[in-house]
Amino acid sequence: MELLVPSHSALPVRAWNAVRSRGPRYAWHKALRRVLGRWPSWKRHWLYSDPRLYWTLRGGEDYFREQEGQAARTLRTEWLAQRLAAYRPACILEIGCGYGKLLRALRWRIDVPLVGLDFSTTQLEHARRFLEGLDDIEILLGCGECLPFPDGAFDMVVTSAVILHNPPKAAEHIRREVLRVARRFAAHNEETSRSYNRYGYDTAAWYRSQGIVLAESGPIPVDPDPATSQFCVAKLSP
Ligand SMILES: C[S@@+](CC[C@H](N)C(=O)[O-])C[C@H]1O[C@@H](n2cnc3c(N)ncnc32)[C@H](O)[C@@H]1O
Missing domain, CATH: 3.40.50.150 (Vaccinia Virus protein VP39)
Known part of the structure; x- marks a missing residue:
C-alpha cells in the first residue's frame, strides 16, 4: 500500500516515503525520471529499455493522482x-x-x-x-x-x-x-x-x-x- 505524502513535502521526506512504500527500486526509478529530465536519450536508455518494467514501476497511487489531477x-x-x-x-x-x-x-x-x-x-x-x-x-x-x-x-x-x-x-x-x-x-x-x-x-x-x-x-x-x-x-x- 502506497503512503499518501503531500507533494509539497521536502525532497528527502518524499524519497524516504517512496522507499518505504514501494521499495528502493521504485524510489530510484522515480529519482531518475526527475534527474535525467534534460537528457531524453539517456532517459530512454536508463528508464525505458523495458517498457513493461517502466509501466509497472510508474503505475500506482502517485501516477493515479497525477493523472486525475489534470x-x-x-x-x-x-x-x-x-x-x-x-x-x-x-x-x-x-x-x-x-x-x-x-x-x-x-x-x-x-x-x-x-x-x-x-x-x-x-x-x-x-x-x-x-x-x-x-x-x-x-x-x-x-x-x-x-x-x-x-x-x-x-x-x-x-x-x-x-x-x-x-x-x-x-x-x-x-x-x-x-x-x-x-x-x-x-x-x-x-x-x-x-x-x-x-x-x-x-x-x-x-x-x-x-x-x-x-x-x-x-x-x-x-x-x-x-x-x-x-x-x-x-x-x-x-
Ligand atoms: C499512458 S498509459 C494510457 C492508459 C489508458 N489507455 C488511458 O488512456 O488512460 C499507457 C498504458 O499502456 C500500457 N501498455 C503500454 N504498452 C503495452 C503493451 N505492449 N501491452 C499491454 N499494455 C501496454 C501501460 O502499462 C500503461 O498502462
Missing part, C-alpha cells in the same frame, strides 16, 4: 468516450487500459461488454479499484503484442496512448493483433510527438498504407496540443 486528461477521455460510443459497438477491448479511465467513461455512455488489458500489474490494481461496482467490465493482465483472444473476438478494439509507448517492432505486432481480434472497428488515440518514452507514430498513415479505409481521422480538438494529437477509426468490415 483536467485536460479528463476532457480528452470524455471526448474519446463520446466519439467511440457514437459507433455503437457491440463490445470493446481496450489494449493498455491503464487504471481504467477510458473504460469508466465508456461505461457511463454504453451498456455493452468492456474488456481492458494491460501488461502493468500496478496499473491493473488501480483499475480494479477505480472500476469497482461498474457492471460488465473485465480486466486482464496481458501483452498487446500477443493477445489472448481468438480472431474477431471484439466488435471494436481501442488503444489510447499505448502503441506510441512501444518501440517499432512491438508497435507493429500490436497493430497486427488489433486487426486480428477486431471485427468492425479499430480506434486509436496515438500522438505523433516523441519523448524519452514515446516513439510517436502516424497511425492513420499506417492504416492507409495497408489499404484500410478510415471512418475518421484528425486531431483531438480538446487536446492541449492538437498539432501532435491524432484520433482515427479504421473501418474493417461493413
Whole structure:
C-alpha cells in the first residue's frame, strides 16, 4: 500500500516515503525520471529499455493522482468516450487500459461488454479499484503484442496512448493483433510527438498504407496540443 505524502513535502521526506512504500527500486526509478529530465536519450536508455518494467514501476497511487489531477486528461477521455460510443459497438477491448479511465467513461455512455488489458500489474490494481461496482467490465493482465483472444473476438478494439509507448517492432505486432481480434472497428488515440518514452507514430498513415479505409481521422480538438494529437477509426468490415 502506497503512503499518501503531500507533494509539497521536502525532497528527502518524499524519497524516504517512496522507499518505504514501494521499495528502493521504485524510489530510484522515480529519482531518475526527475534527474535525467534534460537528457531524453539517456532517459530512454536508463528508464525505458523495458517498457513493461517502466509501466509497472510508474503505475500506482502517485501516477493515479497525477493523472486525475489534470483536467485536460479528463476532457480528452470524455471526448474519446463520446466519439467511440457514437459507433455503437457491440463490445470493446481496450489494449493498455491503464487504471481504467477510458473504460469508466465508456461505461457511463454504453451498456455493452468492456474488456481492458494491460501488461502493468500496478496499473491493473488501480483499475480494479477505480472500476469497482461498474457492471460488465473485465480486466486482464496481458501483452498487446500477443493477445489472448481468438480472431474477431471484439466488435471494436481501442488503444489510447499505448502503441506510441512501444518501440517499432512491438508497435507493429500490436497493430497486427488489433486487426486480428477486431471485427468492425479499430480506434486509436496515438500522438505523433516523441519523448524519452514515446516513439510517436502516424497511425492513420499506417492504416492507409495497408489499404484500410478510415471512418475518421484528425486531431483531438480538446487536446492541449492538437498539432501532435491524432484520433482515427479504421473501418474493417461493413
Ligand atoms: C499512458 S498509459 C494510457 C492508459 C489508458 N489507455 C488511458 O488512456 O488512460 C499507457 C498504458 O499502456 C500500457 N501498455 C503500454 N504498452 C503495452 C503493451 N505492449 N501491452 C499491454 N499494455 C501496454 C501501460 O502499462 C500503461 O498502462
